[in-house]
Amino acid sequence: MRVLVVEDDPIIRADLGDALTAAGFLAESCGDGNEALFRGDTEDYDLIVLDLGLPSLDGLSILRQWRDNGRGMPVLVLTARGTWSERVAGIEAGADDYLPKPFHMEELVARARALVRRAAGHGSAIQTLGDLRLDANQMRVTQRGKPVSLTALEYRLVAYLFHHRDRTVPVTELLEHLYGDDESRDVNAIEAVITRLRRKMGAEVIGNRRGFGYYLRGTDE
Amino acid sequence: MRVLVVEDDPIIRADLGDALTAAGFLAESCGDGNEALFRGDTEDYDLIVLDLGLPSLDGLSILRQWRDNGRGMPVLVLTARGTWSERVAGIEAGADDYLPKPFHMEELVARARALVRRAAGHGSAIQTLGDLRLDANQMRVTQRGKPVSLTALEYRLVAYLFHHRDRTVPVTELLEHLYGDDESRDVNAIEAVITRLRRKMGAEVIGNRRGFGYYLRGTDE
DNA sequence: CGGCGTCTGTCAGCGATCTGTCAGGTTGGG
DNA sequence: CCCAACCTGACAGATCGCTGACAGACGCCG
DSSP states (O other), X not given: OEEEXXXXXXXXXXXXXXXXXXXXXXXXXXXXXXXXXXXXXXXXXXXXXXXXXXXXXXXXHHHHHHHHTTOOOOEEEEESSOOHHHHHHHHXXXXXXXXXXXXXXXXXXXXXXXXXXXXXXXXXXXXEETTEEEXXXXXXXXXXXXXXXXXXXXXXXXXXHHHTTTSOBOHHHHXXXXXXXXXXXXXXXXXXXHHHHHHHHOTTSEEEETTTEEEEOOTTO | OEXXXXXXXXXXXXXXXXXXXXXXXXXXXXXXXXXXXXXXXHSOOSEEEEESOOSSSOHHHHHHHHHHTTOOOOEEEEESSOOHHHHHHHHHTTXXXXXXXXXXXXXXXXXXXXXXXXXXXXXXXXXXXXXEEEETTTTEEEETTEEEOOOHHHHHHHHHHHHTTTSOBOHHHHHHHHSOSSSOOOHHHHHHHHHHHHHHHOTTSEEEETTTEEEEOOTTO
């Protein structure tokens, strides 16, 4: 899950990044409005956390431009003053959720998860597929009730496949979402992770369609 | 836009109904938890506004049960006390948005609209032509309901013809699209692929107009 | 600081599958 | 009738995905 944090205050930005990273997101951040506008337009994020109080370019304008350009990713808006008229403005501009400062990191994380979940079309933080179960809150995967011990990277891959269970996910997409675009990784890196995952969960769990990509299937299918 | 308001206080319930009706929704309401549970499970709403403080049955339990039953409609949760831990609980249970009382009706309406808007954004990636069906999500093609096993290249060709079903596509265009411009492939490469496709799907599916190119047609036309 | 264990990307080799090429055959228009 | 366009089967080289081995990176702890 790739998330972009747009926030000018370096300290808050770092805090947000840390919290989201700890929650299993791949967090990138940016403090400049124009850069944010560009990256939101060109890159593929699962979520954007957007502070409205930016110095260079108004957050609402950025959001509006994204929407005008047809970008539909979930956007969680942060703002310092919590008047309801401002909330309405944010939502009308195309925000998916709204969080007034000050807020608890736990709440931000919960809302971030909810947005990603909702975007994926699922209602609950706990999802099951076959005898597999993914708990987004605890970042745990269980199989037949038994916990599967996964590394952070492995979990992110499984979680991504889980959220896109109805599709075959191209390797390029996995590369984009597991690592930032700046990092150049070999396709083989994904293959290595897949191999390790299959060793842990059984070869049947993750399927591959040559030339297309990977997909998840319950082991009891 | 059909919306269900679940709220035990008759006055608030009426206010909500009025505001939503004025906003263009078709509002139904209900004050009892068990009835709400049933209607949410069996009826088809575009949105549900759910008060957590119900006498008979806890709102969170209702929500959780809906989600467990696979009901994915947007749910906007209302609650009296606005502690952040409660919000987290609501969101974790599968709420799509959260509004603490007291709130302004304008904000509720704005959020309701946003939720419905977002849920409507699920454009279908499935196209049909004759007895052929192309699922862009799964990157799969079915014929008369039966899946056709295609390689990546074959799929790309079919998908391209599908997207340009209304015209005859020149071979040069297919070459350009299937391979990068830099790669020099023989026209015969395309012909080979076409042959393989016809063998898999039946010769009638892909037509050719001598000197012009290829086109797709449903096999039952 | 140094040692230790874990995580993870890279490399190389292997099968299996895919797919472009070639060498014909077939068709259709002029 | 002739030529170009198209079809097709066979085949070999290319590609893709899988895996084991390895080493650099990182964090942890004494």
